[in-house]
Amino acid sequence: MKKTPTIQDVARFAHVSTATVSRALSSPERVSESTRARVSEAVRVTGYTPNQSARSLRQRTARTILVALPDIGNPFFSTILDSIEREATMRGYGVLVANRFSGADSGRRMRDYFMSNRVDGLLLFDGSLDLSQLMMLTGEPAPLPLIVACEEIPTAPFHTVKTDNSYAAERATRHLIDLGHRRIGHIRGPAGNVLTLEREAGFAKAMAAAGLEIRADWMFAGGFDMDSGHAAGQNFMRLTDRPTAVFAANDEGAIGFLSAVRQQGLDCPRDVSIVGFDDLAISSHVWPPLTTMRQPREALGRIAAGALIDVIEGQRRSRVPMHMVLSSELIIRGSTACPPALGRSASSPVVAAE
Amino acid sequence: MKKTPTIQDVARFAHVSTATVSRALSSPERVSESTRARVSEAVRVTGYTPNQSARSLRQRTARTILVALPDIGNPFFSTILDSIEREATMRGYGVLVANRFSGADSGRRMRDYFMSNRVDGLLLFDGSLDLSQLMMLTGEPAPLPLIVACEEIPTAPFHTVKTDNSYAAERATRHLIDLGHRRIGHIRGPAGNVLTLEREAGFAKAMAAAGLEIRADWMFAGGFDMDSGHAAGQNFMRLTDRPTAVFAANDEGAIGFLSAVRQQGLDCPRDVSIVGFDDLAISSHVWPPLTTMRQPREALGRIAAGALIDVIEGQRRSRVPMHMVLSSELIIRGSTACPPALGRSASSPVVAAE
DNA sequence: GAAATCTCTGCAATCGATTGCATTAGTTTC
DNA sequence: GAAACTAATGCAATCGATTGCAGAGATTTC
Numbered sequence: 001m002k003k004t005p006t007i008q009d010v011a012r013f014a015h016v017s018t019a020t021v022s023r024a025l026s027s028p029e030r031v032s033e034s035t036r037a038r039v040s041e042a043v044r045v046t047g048y049t050p051n052q053s054a055r056s057l058r059q060r061t062a063r064t065i066l067v068a069l070p071d072i073g074n075p076f077f078s079t080i081l082d083s084i085e086r087e088a089t090m091r092g093y094g095v096l097v098a099n100r101f102s103g104a105d106s107g108r109r110m111r112d113y114f115m116s117n118r119v120d121g122l123l124l125f126d127g128s129l130d131l132s133q134l135m136m137l138t139g140e141p142a143p144l145p146l147i148v149a150c151e152e153i154p155t156a157p158f159h160t161v162k163t164d165n166s167y168a169a170e171r172a173t174r175h176l177i178d179l180g181h182r183r184i185g186h187i188r189g190p191a192g193n194v195l196t197l198e199r200e201a202g203f204a205k206a207m208a209a210a211g212l213e214i215r216a217d218w219m220f221a222g223g224f225d226m227d228s229g230h231a232a233g234q235n236f237m238r239l240t241d242r243p244t245a246v247f248a249a250n251d252e253g254a255i256g257f258l259s260a261v262r263q264q265g266l267d268c269p270r271d272v273s274i275v276g277f278d279d280l281a282i283s284s285h286v287w288p289p290l291t292t293m294r295q296p297r298e299a300l301g302r303i304a305a306g307a308l309i310d311v312i313e314g315q316r317r318s319r320v321p322m323h324m325v326l327s328s329e330l331i332i333r334g335s336t337a338c339p340p341a342l343g344r345s346a347s348s349p350v351v352a353a354e
Numbered sequence: 355m356k357k358t359p360t361i362q363d364v365a366r367f368a369h370v371s372t373a374t375v376s377r378a379l380s381s382p383e384r385v386s387e388s389t390r391a392r393v394s395e396a397v398r399v400t401g402y403t404p405n406q407s408a409r410s411l412r413q414r415t416a417r418t419i420l421v422a423l424p425d426i427g428n429p430f431f432s433t434i435l436d437s438i439e440r441e442a443t444m445r446g447y448g449v450l451v452a453n454r455f456s457g458a459d460s461g462r463r464m465r466d467y468f469m470s471n472r473v474d475g476l477l478l479f480d481g482s483l484d485l486s487q488l489m490m491l492t493g494e495p496a497p498l499p500l501i502v503a504c505e506e507i508p509t510a511p512f513h514t515v516k517t518d519n520s521y522a523a524e525r526a527t528r529h530l531i532d533l534g535h536r537r538i539g540h541i542r543g544p545a546g547n548v549l550t551l552e553r554e555a556g557f558a559k560a561m562a563a564a565g566l567e568i569r570a571d572w573m574f575a576g577g578f579d580m581d582s583g584h585a586a587g588q589n590f591m592r593l594t595d596r597p598t599a600v601f602a603a604n605d606e607g608a609i610g611f612l613s614a615v616r617q618q619g620l621d622c623p624r625d626v627s628i629v630g631f632d633d634l635a636i637s638s639h640v641w642p643p644l645t646t647m648r649q650p651r652e653a654l655g656r657i658a659a660g661a662l663i664d665v666i667e668g669q670r671r672s673r674v675p676m677h678m679v680l681s682s683e684l685i686i687r688g689s690t691a692c693p694p695a696l697g698r699s700a701s702s703p704v705v706a707a708e
Numbered sequence: 709g710a711a712a713t714c715t716c717t718g719c720a721a722t723c724g725a726t727t728g729c730a731t732t733a734g735t736t737t738c
Numbered sequence: 739g740a741a742a743c744t745a746a747t748g749c750a751a752t753c754g755a756t757t758g759c760a761g762a763g764a765t766t767t768c
Contacts, residue, residue, distance in 0.1 A: 004469050017718045022756055049469040053410035054754035057723050078432035085453045096448050099439045115358050115403040226639050259639040285580050285613040287641045360724055371748045376726055408724035411753045
């Protein structure tokens with residue numbers, strides 16, 4: 001069995017020093033044309049691939065980023081991961097994933113990843129992470145390359161990329177109000193999550209602006225997953241006095257809710273309207289097709305990854321943190337209509353399912 | 355700014371050599387109790403974390419596995435990735451992801467990952483990868499740690515983990531036949547994919563066993579995604595002579611199909627029955643809840659990752675490749691019923707939605 | 709034509725941990 | 739009490755690439 005070829009083998013073959021091989025590969029303009037040709041030939045013949053560990057050790061970079069997610073299984077995150085991976089690969093970086101990242105030791109885990117020189121930067125997508133854990137990281141040495149996504153901490157010293165959650169939630173709620181609904185409920189996200197708070201705030205703002213009452217028994221617990229949406233739907237059915245419309249903090253919750261109320265014989269949108277948040281691929285394929293706030297997931301991942309790599313490579317050296325906010329878009333489909341009392345027909349889709 | 359502490363710093367603090375620190379950390383039994391205590395204390399005080407690059411360089415291991423997927427955005431794969439990540443993390447390995455892996459240069463990409471010492475092993479989940487690309491890899495040096503999932507190459511020298519696709523497809527089709535269907539169509543997976551072939555073979559086998567005809571115009575093109583399922587549904591609607599039931603090669607295809615035929619006014623299961631494959635989380639929440647073959651996704655990821663790490667660590671040194679086959683389970687929900695001609699009612703769910 | 713400059717290349721140190729071998733001290737065996 | 743062993747530790751080489759520095763020629767400047 002042959003050993004894997006090293007830069008020494010290439011150097012020997014090309015009759016040059018290892019220094020020259022290294023330069024021929026990483027800064028070709030510093031090497032004469034003829035030498036460069038001999039080196040490329042030697043690389044080809046030996047089948048040489050640089051050893052990343054050796055390079056990392058010397059250069060103190062890993063050419064890898066860490067993506068910390070609360071739940072890869074959730075299609076919302078997996079699509080984002082898709083665009084992150086594409087952007088990172090294009091710029092020559094590997095993508096290491098850490099799932100279910102929040103928790104007591106998350107700060108230590110992040111620190112270990114950085115200090116062990118496994119990753120050069122961190123993309124944090126977990127809205128439930130403790131702020132102080134992060135501060136611990138950014139404090140000590142130089143500020144670590146870190147982009148926080150889906151999170152809003154204007155005063156904290158990190159760059160952030162996010163969607164306009166609060167405004168988007170307000171917009172979604174206003175859509176229901178515009179249709180004539182006055183009795184509107186909300187399915188929350190998981191407790192302790194920033195997104196939950198922001199979306200609830202947007203909901204509250206729209207309700208207040210319209211002079212509508214927020215009833216505690218119409219605020220349903222949720223967890224951003226279908227099962228909790230289903231449970232919310234069952235709780236909804238148990239009410240004697242029900243809202244005519246519901247704004248769910250995400251599409252999975254809305255879909256779970258839909259399946260529960262339909263099981264009990266209710267028709268959407270005739271008996272109850274629902275608007276979701278995210279616009280998952282599935283959302284246009286369920287019945288009725290879901291009205292929802294579309295988050296620019298592809299852009300979110302691409303921009304976050306791009307910005308992180310810029311920071312890592314020092315192309316973005318501003319001391320002041322950037323806050324990038326992407327806007328969402330209301331996609332009206334079949335799950336929202338005028339309330340039953342008004343007796344009008346379902347709203348026709350304004351934006352067709354793609 | 356302090357530099358990150360190295361093993362030298364720990365050694366100095368504990369008044370021992372770096373060799374002793376290294377041993378105290380990786381094989382504590384070789385170090386006296388008192389020294390061990392001094393070292394741990396020094397580690398604590400300095401905040402030392404071993405540099406992974408240096409360790410990788412010396413030991414020629416990366417403690418990282420590469421997961422190659424065709425599409426992370428697909429919930430089927432993202433759930434598997436979830437369990438892979440959990441298992442790998444538990445055993446101290448990082449998970450690097452490579453998305454959209456198949457393609458002309460996939461062989462070179464794999465080779466580079468291995469030879470650059472970035473990863474110790476590869477978990478391959480892409481059914482469309484060229485076999486010869488793989489052979490190229492396993493041939494040269496020692497057989498590379500590689501587990502092929504979702505693929506069947508009995509003669510090739512790799513370990514494999516898969517579900518019993520052909521048998522499961524046969525079982526799904528037989529379910530339709532048992533309900534009384536005689537006119538049955540199939541939505542294929544993407545062309546050139548092993549899974550597509552296996553599932554189609556199972557379908558064909560069940561049809562043949564029942565003496566039923568496979569009609570070319572009832573075999574719909576698909577791509578394992580909702581949009582192609584939707585297109586299949588539209589093609590279905592254009593037929594003048596339609597099947598009464600359809601077996602889709604996966605759930606996404608089935609869901610897309612459902613949304614298309616419903617849009618055209620057909621009712622499932624009254625007018626057409628459909629059975630899917632995978633049992634995605636969403637499948638029990640669409641309407642009607644989807645009858646499907648459940649793949650043990652969590653187990654698949656866990657077993658594949660565990661086996662790969664066993665191979666890497668040399669705990670599994672059998673020269674003969676293992677072929678692990680996991681079995682699928684028929685989950686009967688609301689999307690299948692007796693054919694319209696027989697006029698009987700929908701089959702009641704036998705296995706409740708979880 | 710001497711000095712200055714530029715281009716190309718090699719030498720050797722360096723990154724931080726691991727590990728084979730040697731050494732010392734302490735213990736057991738006969 | 740000498741030989742043989744064991745346990746604990748240190749020395750120094752090693753993994754494979756990168757890079758500061760210096761030197762050898764070649765070319766330009768005045």
